[in-house]
Amino acid sequence: MQALLTTHAKYFAYGVIIISVLLMGYVIYEISLAKQRFADQLITKSVNQTESELDNFFDRIYNLINAVDQQYDSGFWKDLPRDKTILHNISLIENYEPISSVGLADSRGYEFNVIPDTVDDQWLTRKVFVDQWGFIEKWKRWELGDSLTAIEEWEDSLAIDTRERPWYKGAKKSGEEIFWTNPYEYTTGPEIGITASQLFKSDTPDTKFKIIAFDLTLSDLNVFVDDLELTRNQNIFLLTSDNSRVIALHKLSPDLSVAQLSSKLQVSPEQLNSQELLKVLREDENHEAFNFTADGEKWWGILKPYQISETRSINIVSVLPEDDFALEITRTLWVSIGSFFLIVFLSIIVVRNHNKLHRIGNTLADKNKLVSEQKKILFSEVHHRVKNNLALISAFSELELMNIEHPLTRTYLQRSIRRIKIIAIVQEQAYKSDELGLVPSNELLSGITEYVAERSELTIENKNTGCVKININQALTYGLLLNELLFEIHGKRGDQSDTISVNANSKNGHLITEIYFPYSEELSQYSEKIKDQEIISAFLKKLSAKIETHIDDKICITLSFELKKQKGIVGSKFYNV
Structure with missing residues (x-):
């Protein structure tokens, strides 16, 4: 009996060894096929890293322009003194690292620039007014200490009318969309860069519109690319959308001067003498990783477009020599064989120590x-x-x-208190939500209407028929907008005491909110103009929302906006609360 058991154990052990050998053979076969998958993963990883860095680079500019847009809508820039304007622009340049200078232009050929000087704590301003001064630039040098002091001024000839500059013409044509130029050499210095510009409606009668522009040097963009973690000989190139110019590349020396860096950038791919780059540009058609031979060496490469905006893109090219990872695969193969024998030995120890591991x-x-x-x-x-x-x-x-006894001051402070309360309600609902970053519409609406009813004489019926999850950024703006609408209705309803009803539901990816309240002549006239109020208009713009008024036996204000999934702490490129 003992011998039979021993024989069975021996055959069982042989079976285990045979199965292990077969499995090991399959593992070796899979590793031999892993080269393409591994190369594709490395290439894709480098492109994804580059896209992420570019998102961080450009999102800061989008958020800044949205913030400036909001300041402009609120009248912040309208009567700002000259020194305050300069100091504010200096603050923008110092706090937003990618920005190298700020410019403001209008339809009269006027342009005003704030530019950092080469000397610490000194700044330059450049003013152009073609319609009045002709082709003259007026420069001033300022010193920033406890205050801003002008220390030098001079004049120079103007090479080109501001209205003929690409960033001006592009912003004018793009309307309210942000326009990005192709890379070019700045007229205000030796550096090469790109400019983001946006058109604003003018608030002065002698100009049709105004344009604000932010310059971003290619040297700053190259810093983002140079921080990527790649293999030893892998390289990343950023090119214009037509592949005619190189605008950034990996592994440039950080000690290069502005002139030396400019000579390396804004050149044609042929001037870089990189055969692997030229090979990718000629052969990549499907934006997928592929292998090729350049200078007798095997390479992998990919070209992938990156959209800066709807009308402007750049190309990302990643090239990877096969030697950078082939040795790793061979080493992995031998490690796997050694691991097989090691596992057989360790399995005995694992069984004996099962309880301990448990x-x-x-x-x-x-x-x-x-x-x-x-x-x-x-x-x-x-x-x-x-x-x-x-x-x-x-x-x-x-x-x-x-x-505080002053009536107007009390009104403003009461409004601020109400808005803080609404922010707290949104925060509370976001915390209670079972999905991070999303707020249920029914709970949000209930919280807001209960608060408004408590702080006013309104009787509010919440007829919410469903629940939809709202991105927290949209939820905050929506809550503040609903608060303003309800309190505006409260302020105009006179002695009426009828019930106001609020209903919210979703349809075709939109959240539709209807507010019904009793008819009166004053409310009827006021409801038609309610969307023109400055703060309500600002909230509508941030939500990209529509508001309509219907008058029958009751007055109905309908608010609708598209529910969006926005990334980041403060929203997407086109959204900032």
């Missing part, structure tokens, strides 16, 4: 559970701190309100 597994599970609970506590603590801070701000504001 206990270790339980310990790890307990630790993971503890970490998960700590994360929940941390998230809860952050929420409560935000909630408490909002409550403190509101409480301090209400204390100040008690000491």
Whole structure:
């Protein structure tokens, strides 16, 4: 009996060895086929890293332009003194690293630029006014200390009318969309870069429109590319959309001067003498990784477009020599063979120590559970701190309100308190939501209408028929907009005491909110103009929302906007709360 068991054990062991050899053979075969997959992964990873860095680079500019747009709509720039304007532009350049200079132009041939000087704490301003001065540039050098002091001024000849510059013509043609130029050499210095510009409607009678422009040097863009983590000989190139010029490349020396860097950039691909780059430009048709031979060496490469905007793009080219990873695959093969024999030996030890490993597994599970609970506590603590801070701000504001007698000041402070409360409601609903970053519309609407009813004489019926998840950025703007509409109705309704009803539902990817309230002549006239109010108009613009008024036996204000999935803390390229 013992011998029979021994024989069975021997055959069982042989079977295990045969199956292990077959499995090992299959693993070796799979590793031999892994070269293409591995190359594709490395190439794709480098392109994805580049796209992520470019997103970070350009998103900051989009957010800045949106912020300037919001400041312009609020009248911030209208009567700003000259020195305050210069200081504000200096702050923009210092706080937004990619920006090298700021320009403002209008339809009269006027242009005003703020440019950092080569000397620390000194700045240059350049003013052009073709319609009045002709082709003359007026320069000033300023020193920034405790205050802004002009220390030198001079004049120079103007080479080209501002209205003929690509960034001016492009912004004028693009309307409210942000326009990006192709790379070019700046007229204000030796550097090469690109310009982002946007048109604004003018608030002065002698100009049709104004254009603001931000210059971004290619040297700053190259810093982003140079920070990528690639293999030893892998390289990344950024080119114009027609592949005629190189605008950034990996592994440039950080010690190069502006002139030396400019000589390396804005050149044709042929001037770089990179055969692998030229090969990709000639042969890549499907924007997929492929292998080729250049200078007797095997390479992998890919070309992929990157959209800066709807009308402007650049091309990302990634090239990777096969030697950078072929040795790793061969090493992996031998490691796998050695691991096979090692596993056979270790399996004996694993079986004998099964109970010990089981206990270790339980310990790890307990630790993971503890970490998960700590994360929940941390998230809860952050929420409560935000909630408490909002409550403190509101409480301090209400204390100040008690000491203010001026009616207009009290009104403004009361509005601010209400808006803080609405922000707190959105924050609370976002915390309670089971999906991070999304707010349920029914809970949000209930919270807002209950608060408004509590703080006013309104009786509000919430007839919400469904629930849809709103991105927290949109939810914040939506809540503030709904607060303004309801309190505006409250302020104009006179002695009426009828019920106001609010209904929200989703249709075709849009959130539609209807507010019904009793008819009166004053409310009828006011409801037609409500969307023209400055803050309501600003919120509508940020939501890309539409508002309509229908008058029958009751007055109905209908608000609708598209539900969007926006990335980032403050939104997408075209959205900023």
